[in-house]
Amino acid sequence: MGALAIKNVTKTFGDTQILKGINIDIESGEFLILVGPSGCGKSTLMNIIAGLESPTTGEVCIADRAVTNVAPKDRDIAMVFQSYALYPTMTVRQNIAFGLETRGIAKAEQNEIIARVAKMLQMDHLLERKPAALSGGQRQRVAMGRALARNPKLFLFDEPLSNLDAKLRVEMRVEIKQLHQRLKTTIVYVTHDQIEAMTLGDKIAVMKDGVIQQFGRPQDIYENPANLFVASFIGSPSMNFIPCHLIEHDGELGVSLQGMASPYFISLAGRPNLRARLGEKITLGIRPEQLDVAEAQSSALECKVKITEPTGPDTMVYTEVNGVEVIARVHPRLVPPTGQSIKLVLDMKKVVLFDPVTESRI
Amino acid sequence: MNQERFWRGLVYAALVFAALYYLIPLYVMLTTSVKDMEEIRTGNLLSFPQNIGFAAWGKAWSSACTGVSCDGLSGYFLNSVKMVIPAVLISTTLGAINGYVLSKWRFPGSNIVFAMILFGVFMPFQVLLLPMAQTLGWLGIASTTTGLVFVHVVCGLASTTLFFRNYYVGIPDELIKAARLDGAGFWRIFWRIIIPMSTPIIMVTLIWQFTNIWNDFLFGVVFSAGDSQPITVGLNNMANTSTNVKEYNVDMAAALIAALPTIAVYVFCGKYFVKGLSAGAVKG
Structure with a gap:
């Protein structure tokens, strides 16, 4: 069953087009990540899914129901915000109860739900406190509890971990993943952090300038980036891009x-569609871990260790290499001292090629 | 070290002087109001009263002449109370709703609307007198307490809207989004989320409006007549009613009676006022 379908959604503010035709389709229970640098339109897309903004054109379907013109509260969704957006004058219990109350759920049932959620997130002892008396991680937990209490068809997370410190962020990341595996609810999660995207997502939509650059499984995107932007955005440290000329050497196509x-x-040799580009510039992309220290005798790329x-x-x-900085991720024991040379080999099966002008994959 | 102490001493001296400068008129009013006329005539303005008596206060309240009638200020005081309570409550409520809309439910052109409301803060009220008199006539509430309440609500809206709007701009929009997803609408968000967060700015606005409306003389003297005149007008009439002797003690007592409510509001709510102003300053 389709949990969320976004069809040709565009959004225009005045003269600027924020979203330029977005299409996304995910199945029930999937964890979708919208990732991209700030200003790519991911938050606008999230607001459109939530119904807090309406698309200029296009359609949004949640659980096979067209909701483009449905109010946020009737979309059967719950959202966790970057600032947590807890109601400051209410206790944790009242924060969770507020949404239940507006939906006319009886007091007894409210208490049951609150008890269940509090137990699930281990926050029974926080129920009578006000948000100001909670730590960042606890507030995060309460915000999630408030969303969980409603038991919606779709969870929306808007950069929920970006206000936490590094250690807590990793903990909460794992917790969100466990929660997803347990509840099997569909989740849409906005982030600018590619590590969160890789670790959490079943599907990732990498966005830039209002366009989805690539949509797929994390490992596919990592190994087969559609273009230079995706290749550079996903992965840390970033993929190395080496400018080369395509030449012919002993009858084989290759680069120097x-x-x-x-x-x-x-x-x-063996790569299709290259013959026509003979003599032209191409960009060779290789990830740091795909460069390795060569065996002693074999021929290899010799370069100087700078840092x-x-x-x-x-x-x-x-x-x-070729005038640009290249990072190799190697075993500590094989690292020569700074200033000396290192012999590297490339994992040719993993190397990807880009057109330096269009920046798309060859 | 000694030099530092010298300057510090100088600063304190200046502050004490300034405090005295502003307190002396109050002292003179208080002491004069409890003296009798004999003592006022023979004594010194600054001397401490020898026989403290409250006859002048009683006279100012219930039997001093304001023009032809001689019933004291009590009627005027009541008029002011009847005017100030609804005027303050209505202008504060409307200001809160305006501020909520202009900061959290923006609509196309809402910034222009806000700019125009802001213009009202800087408009001298004298230019309103004629058109307002005309409007009150059309509405059939000229020379009534209702009319005065109307005038004060209209003229207070600009500042109350400004206060609330600037305070609410500091409340994160995500809170509103969260409440909308929780199923709450315009009014429920306002009453359950926004108003409970507004205590400081409500206090500021209440004090501000109370002081302005209670102390207003211009609208009181122009737009009211006879049995709807506020205390500022009553005080003026009393001071200007000439009898054979000028009763300074009664005048002073009357002025103090007129000023008491605003002083009381400052004494009891002053700390909220400062707190609210600084909270607004930090967030706005």
Whole structure:
């Protein structure tokens, strides 16, 4: 069953088009992430799903029901806000009860629901407190509890973790994921943090300038980015982009990489649609973990270690190839001292190619 | 170190002087009002009263002459109470609703509407006198307490709207969105979410409006007659009614009676006033 369908939604404010034709379709129980840099339109799209703003054109369906002209309260949705938006003059109990009360749920049933939610989120001891007396994490929890109490068809999360400190953010991330697995409700989650997007989502919609750049499963997006923007936005540290010329060498198409020593030719034989671009510029994309330290004797790309950043399990090695900075993620034991050379090999199965002009995938 | 103490001392001296400067008139009024005429005639303006008596207060309240009638200020005081309570409550309520709409339910052109309302804050009320007299005539409430309430509500709206609007701008919009998703509408959000958060600004507005309306003389003298005149007009009439002797003690007592309610409001609600003003300043 379709839980949420967004069909050709556009949104225009005055002369600026915020959303330029958005299409999204997810199944019941899926966790959809809307991710993108600020100003990409993800929050506007969220508001349109919630019914807090109406689309200029297009249609929104929730649980196979067209809701484009339905008021927010009748859409059977609940939302968790970035600022939590807890009612400051009410206790936690009243905060949760407010939505139930406006829907005319009897007092006894309200108490039952509050008790269930409080137990689920382990916040029984907070019920009589006011929001001002809660920590950031507790407020976050209450905001989620308020949304859960309504038992809606669709949960909307608008950057819910961005006001928390790093440690709490990771904890709450796991908690949200557990909650989703337990309740199996459909969730739409807006974030600008690509790690949240990768870790939480069943499906990710990467947005930029009011357009969905790519829509798919996290691993697909990570391995097969549709264009330069998606490739650079998803993954940390970011994918390396090396400017090259497509050349022919011993009858094979390929590119030449210049580290600190002689140029190193890598073959791109077997990739379709390249012959026509012979002699043109292309951008070679490779993620830091797809660069590895070469075995002693084999031919490899030799470059100079400029900076090393140990992260514990891996060390980031900053080098320079074809005049741009390239980061390799290697095992700490294999890292030479700064200033010396390192021999790298590329995982050619994973390398992706982009057209430097259109920025799309080749 | 010594120099610092010297300057500090100088600052305190200046402050004490300023405080005295403003307190002396109050002292003179209070002491004069409890003296009898004999003592006023023979004594010094600043001397402490020898025989404290409240005869002048009683006379000012119930038997001093204001023009032809000699019933004191009690009737005028009651008129003012009958005028100030509805006028303050209505203008504050409407200001709160206006501010709520102009900050949280913006509509196309709402900024222009706000700018026009703001204009009312800076308009000298004298320019209103003639058109307002005309309007009151049309409405059939000229020279009545209802008419005065109407005038004060209309003229107070600009500032009450400004106060509430600026306070509400500081309340996050997400709160309204959350309440809308919770199923609450315009009025439920207003009563259940917004009003409970508004105590400081309500206090500010109440004090502000009470003081302005109670102390108003211009509208009182222009738009009321006979049995609807407020206390400021009564006080003026009393001070201007010439009898053979000028009874300073009665005049002083009358002025104090007229000023008491606003003083009381400041004494009891002053802390909210300061709190509310600073809360508004931080958020707005």
